[in-house]
Amino acid sequence: MSRIVIIGGGPAGYEAALAGAAYGADITMIDSDGPGGACVLWDCVPSKTFIASTGIRTDVRRARDLGVQVQVDASHIDLPRIHQRVKDLAFAQSADIRARLTTEGVKIVAGRARLAQTQPGVGAHTVVATLTDGSEQEFEGDVVLISTGASPRVLPTAVPDGERILNWRQLYDLEVLPEHLIIVGSGVTGAEFAHAYTELGVQVTLVSSRDRVLPHEDEDAALVLEDAFSERGVTLIKHARADRVTRDETSATVHLADGTTVTGSHVLMTVGSVPNTDGLGLDDAGVATDRNGYVTVDRVSRTSVPGVYAAGDCTGLLPLASVAAMQGRIAMYHSLGEGVSPLRLKTVASAIFTRPEIANVGVSQKAIDAGEYPARTVMLPLKTNPRAKMSGLRRGFVKIFCRPATGVVIGGVVVAPNASELILPIALAVENKLQVSEVANTFSVYPSLSGSIAEAARQLVRHDDLD
Ligand SMILES: Cc1cc2nc3c(=O)[nH]c(=O)nc-3n(C[C@H](O)[C@H](O)[C@H](O)COP(=O)(O)OP(=O)(O)OC[C@H]3O[C@@H](n4cnc5c(N)ncnc54)[C@H](O)[C@@H]3O)c2cc1C
Numbered sequence: 001m002s003r004i005v006i007i008g009g010g011p012a013g014y015e016a017a018l019a020g021a022a023y024g025a026d027i028t029m030i031d032s033d034g035p036g037g038a039c040v041l042w043d044c045v046p047s048k049t050f051i052a053s054t055g056i057r058t059d060v061r062r063a064r065d066l067g068v069q070v071q072v073d074a075s076h077i078d079l080p081r082i083h084q085r086v087k088d089l090a091f092a093q094s095a096d097i098r099a100r101l102t103t104e105g106v107k108i109v110a111g112r113a114r115l116a117q118t119q120p121g122v123g124a125h126t127v128v129a130t131l132t133d134g135s136e137q138e139f140e141g142d143v144v145l146i147s148t149g150a151s152p153r154v155l156p157t158a159v160p161d162g163e164r165i166l167n168w169r170q171l172y173d174l175e176v177l178p179e180h181l182i183i184v185g186s187g188v189t190g191a192e193f194a195h196a197y198t199e200l201g202v203q204v205t206l207v208s209s210r211d212r213v214l215p216h217e218d219e220d221a222a223l224v225l226e227d228a229f230s231e232r233g234v235t236l237i238k239h240a241r242a243d244r245v246t247r248d249e250t251s252a253t254v255h256l257a258d259g260t261t262v263t264g265s266h267v268l269m270t271v272g273s274v275p276n277t278d279g280l281g282l283d284d285a286g287v288a289t290d291r292n293g294y295v296t297v298d299r300v301s302r303t304s305v306p307g308v309y310a311a312g313d314c315t316g317l318l319p320l321a322s323v324a325a326m327q328g329r330i331a332m333y334h335s336l337g338e339g340v341s342p343l344r345l346k347t348v349a350s351a352i353f354t355r356p357e358i359a360n361v362g363v364s365q366k367a368i369d370a371g372e373y374p375a376r377t378v379m380l381p382l383k384t385n386p387r388a389k390m391s392g393l394r395r396g397f398v399k400i401f402c403r404p405a406t407g408v409v410i411g412g413v414v415v416a417p418n419a420s421e422l423i424l425p426i427a428l429a430v431e432n433k434l435q436v437s438e439v440a441n442t443f444s445v446y447p448s449l450s451g452s453i454a455e456a457a458r459q460l461v462r463h464d465d466l467d
Pocket residue numbers: 007008009010011012013030031032033034036037038039040043044045047048111112113114147148149150168189276280311312313314318319320321322323324
């Protein structure tokens with residue numbers, strides 16, 4: 001029986017453990033935080049739970065347009081209750097994962113692990129874990145999976161103190177809402193929290209180092225979000241780099257590179273993440289990392305050392321829970337000699353949980369515009385959709401991209417309140433190489449927002465006829 005030692009119990013680690021256990025491997029998973037890892041305990045699950053509470057005010061605000069008078073300002077935000085719910089749900093999810101792993105026979109060890117020894121040519125690896133009581137324990141693995149995730153990047157001149165200067169993991173310990181929250185960094189994390197706090201009625205200033213929010217996402221989608229932010233009173237400072245952050249008893253100030261400052265009650269740093277690869281013994285073991293410390297892997301999750309695999313955020317390929325889980329499963333199938341398809345990032349669907357949500361899959365508009373992929377594209381605003389009109393939706397669109405000659409769908413973007421759900425038909429088309437005509441000829445419910453996906457596909461088909 002193969003002995004597999006997994007370091008890190010996030011989606012990469014625990015999904016790998018379940019996959020390996022299903023094939024009868026002897027699995028030990030060592031994690032310092034708890035099953036589910038940072039994804040479940042501090043990052044993805046807490047932020048989405050928090051956003052679920054904040055979204056209620058959006059619905060209340062919109063009620064007036066639909067003829068229902070509700071006083072948004074009269075609503076009381078029970079912040080301790082919201083935060084407790086976030087924490088309870090995260091711990092409950094972690095407990096569920098622990099129960100499932102235990103049922104499948106995975107041994108879970110609480111501790112911090114490192115690669116202790118590798119003997120070139122010998123097909124076994126030793127991992128040493130420092131357990132919670134300070135003692136050390138050794139584990140032998142025929143295969144080791146490194147899935148240690150990442151942590152919030154800290155600027156040395158803006159070190160979070162958990163009081164006025166915060167990272168996203170410290171937000172749920174605040175006892176009162178910030179009066180004015182300055183968010184440094186306008187990537188996905190910054191945008192999601194800008195949305196959430198604005199919905200809670202907090203004054204938000206977003207400091208963006210680029211010319212727009214979400215610099216890596218679809219430009220049309222980012223512009224819709226900027227428009228929504230501006231309507232809700234978010235101040236966006238563009239082309240601005242934070243040099244340092246200072247604080248006093250009642251406020252915090254961001255000092256920008258151009259010499260100007262912006263002062264608020266709190267500052268949230270969302271300037272990216274760094275891989276948790278220090279102290280893992282990777283150099284001594286000969287496991288190659290890049291200059292930013294990410295473990296170098298191929299498309300079946302192999303590192304430079306035979307028998308040592310890596311998956312998830314510590315590889316820096318695409319920091320999403322779904323990708324981490326897939327990398328972890330692929331590592332197990334490959335190491336156990338099972339049939340495995342190499343990782344394909346071009347079919348990954350992802351979403352940004354703002355209002356409206358932004359979801360995308362496959363090839364991006366930017367890559368098409370740059371000539372990297374020949375494609376025909378369509379962009380259909382949602383405002384012509386009957387269901388959108390009924391719900392009072394003013395913003396949003398559907399984009400579909402297909403190959404010019406074959407009509408095979410290669411990507412798409414949806415901007416809508418529930419875009420994270422609506423992206424699936426396009427993701428199915430991309431994954432299965434369906435043609436736009438197949439999407440166009442699929443019955444959609446009338447009236448529904450998904451009707452716009454079929455309609456967008458029909459427009460591409462019509463265009464096809466003209467070619
Ligand atoms: C605010 C935020 C929101 C996000 N929202 C989403 C989302 O909505 N959807 C999505 O798909 N992705 C989201 N992500 C990304 C997602 O959280 C990550 O891609 C995912 O957590 C990666 O999983 P992982 O298994 O690689 O690592 P992690 O989840 O980071 O887990 C790694 C675990 O390993 C532990 N560990 C580290 N070093 C050691 C060691 N030496 N020994 C033992 N254990 C160790 C860590 O403590 C941690 O528990 C979000 C990220 C952030 C920051």
